Amino acid sequence: MAPYIKTIEAFVKLGKYLTDFCNNGYFKEAEDHTGLKEVIAVAGHHNGWFNEDNIVFSLQQWGALLTEENLKDWLSNYNAIKEIQPKTVAIVMAGNIPLVGFHDFLCVLLSGNKVLAKLSSNDKLLLPFLSKYLIKQEPSLANRIVFVEGRLENFDAVIATGSNNTSRYFEHYFGNKPNIIRKNRNSVAILTGNETKEELKALGEDIFQYYGLGCRNVSKIFVPKNYNFEVLFNALFHYKDIIHHHKYANNYDYNKAVYLMSEFKILDNGFLILKEEKSLSSPISALFYSYYEDETSLTKELKELNEQIQCVVSGSTRENHINFGETQKPSLNDYADGIDTMEFLLKL
Numbered sequence: 001m002a003p004y005i006k007t008i009e010a011f012v013k014l015g016k017y018l019t020d021f022c023n024n025g026y027f028k029e030a031e032d033h034t035g036l037k038e039v040i041a042v043a044g045h046h047n048g049w050f051n052e053d054n055i056v057f058s059l060q061q062w063g064a065l066l067t068e069e070n071l072k073d074w075l076s077n078y079n080a081i082k083e084i085q086p087k088t089v090a091i092v093m094a095g096n097i098p099l100v101g102f103h104d105f106l107c108v109l110l111s112g113n114k115v116l117a118k119l120s121s122n123d124k125l126l127l128p129f130l131s132k133y134l135i136k137q138e139p140s141l142a143n144r145i146v147f148v149e150g151r152l153e154n155f156d157a158v159i160a161t162g163s164n165n166t167s168r169y170f171e172h173y174f175g176n177k178p179n180i181i182r183k184n185r186n187s188v189a190i191l192t193g194n195e196t197k198e199e200l201k202a203l204g205e206d207i208f209q210y211y212g213l214g215c216r217n218v219s220k221i222f223v224p225k226n227y228n229f230e231v232l233f234n235a236l237f238h239y240k241d242i243i244h245h246h247k248y249a250n251n252y253d254y255n256k257a258v259y260l261m262s263e264f265k266i267l268d269n270g271f272l273i274l275k276e277e278k279s280l281s282s283p284i285s286a287l288f289y290s291y292y293e294d295e296t297s298l299t300k301e302l303k304e305l306n307e308q309i310q311c312v313v314s315g316s317t318r319e320n321h322i323n324f325g326e327t328q329k330p331s332l333n334d335y336a337d338g339i340d341t342m343e344f345l346l347k348l
Contacts, residue, residue: 004110004112006138006140007109007110007138007141008068008071008072008075008110009068009137009138010134010137010138010141011066011071011106011109011110011134012066012067012068012071013137014062014066014130014133014134014137015062015063015064015065015066015067016063016066017063017133018059018060018062018063018066019060019063019064020033020063021033021036021059021063022056022059022060022063035129036129039125039126039129040052040055040056040126042125043055043098043123043125043126046122046124046125047095047122047123048246048247049097049122049210049211049213049247050098050122050123051245054097054098054209054210054211055098055126057209057210057328058097058098058099059098059099061328061329062099062102065331065332070331070332071110071332074331074332074333075110075342077333078342078343078346079346086112086113086114086144087113087114087156087157087348088113088114088116088154088155088156088157089108089113089114089115089116089155089156089157089158089159089345089348090116090117090118090152090155090157090158090159090160090174091104091105091108091115091116091117091118091158091159091160092118092152092158092159092160092161092162092170093117093118093119093120093123093127093161094120094123094161094162095119095120095121095122095123095124096122096210096213096214096215097123097210097213097214098123098126098210099123099126099127099130100123100161100214101117101119101120101123101127101161102127102130103332103335103336103341104159104161104341105117105127106332107341107342107345108159108345109141109144109145110342111342111345111346113144113345113348114143114144114145114146115144115145115146116146116148116152116154116155117145117146117147117148118147118148118149118152119147119149127147128147131145131147155177156177156178156348157177157178157179157344157345157348158170158174158177158178158179158180158181159179159180159182159341159344160174160179160180160181160182161182161336162182162183163183163184164183164184167181167182167183178344178348180337180339180341180344182336182337182339184215184281184308185215185308185309185310185336185337186215186217186219186220186280186281186282186308186309186310187206187215187216187217187218187219187309187310187311187312187313187327188218188219188220188221188222188280188302188309188311188312188313189203189206189218189220189221189222189312189313189314189324190221190222190292190298190312190313190314190316190321191221191222191223191224191227191232191314192224192315193223193224193227193228193231194315195315195324197231197234197235199315199324200231200232200235200236200324201235201236201238201325202323202324202325202326203218203235203236203313203324203325204235204236204238204239205325205327205328206218206313206324206325206326206327206328207219207236207239207272207287208239208242209327209328210328211242211245211247211248211284212282212284212285213284214327214328215310215336216310216311216327216328216330217327217328218287218311218313218327219280219281219282219287219288220277220279220280220281220282220287220288220289220290221287221288221289221290222289222290222291222292222298223289223290223291223292224291224292225291225293227291229267229274233267233269233272236269236272237269239271239272240269240270240271242271243270243271248284248285251283251284251285252271252272252273252284252285255273255283255284255285255286256268256273256285259273259275271285272285272286272287273285273286273287274286274287274288274289275287275288275289276288276289276290276291277289277290278290280305280308280309310336310337311327313326313327
């Protein structure tokens, strides 16, 4: 059997394992799930933002995506992946949300190349555990997956994800290699005032999942003049228990104090601060908003901000808009920053 097919099969088995764990193993004792339970617990101790619910949510999404049908449908969009001389692709991974670098890892291996991964110190346990499972299913992957802690060396291309500050370092260090270098991005939502309570409740998932730490989390909303924020607050009340997470609560207390001392006008419901602000990037526990005059002017504004936006959420069926509650459930062809990672890898 071709190595390419074996790699797909290994990921399909991983998908079944994760789905079974999330549906069954997480809630009952099973020997083959003990290791993953332990890793989840240690990862949560190591990074206070990685609580069990958030890690399991991430695993659940990947379990649903890693099916034979999904993988083959996704890969059918590309020319047949032939047996190639594998290139070594360095992946510099972020650690803001659990397994945020898994899609790059998946793309490199399914394109027939080798992974040289530098993990974030905030998320250095989950991917190595899943890699061991993959290698157990397909031993040849042991020669194509390497994790490094120090300096990256001997690679042919690089995919690096970081902040606007680290991107300058990445561009200096990796600029002479084929590369994808990602910077800060944020997601926004467009409200019309006609949303149902269920739609606004779903928007809460886009805001609060992973405590708002992901680039696909909504950090700003655009609302029409005279928008009734009470309707939004009532729908978001479902997520009130988020304030019981100590790190989130500390951010909430700090940001509220800063805004009040600066005499900024804010709206506050006890766990989320709304502030009128031009910026797209709101701090944890805050949600920025801006008013818009009409749809045409807003569309123009968003087009100008395109390089800063990861997702646009709305109730519209407009192309490239995402439904409420769907930002953290991307499909396999939802590429970060709109750059087709698989196409990049296949052209190396």
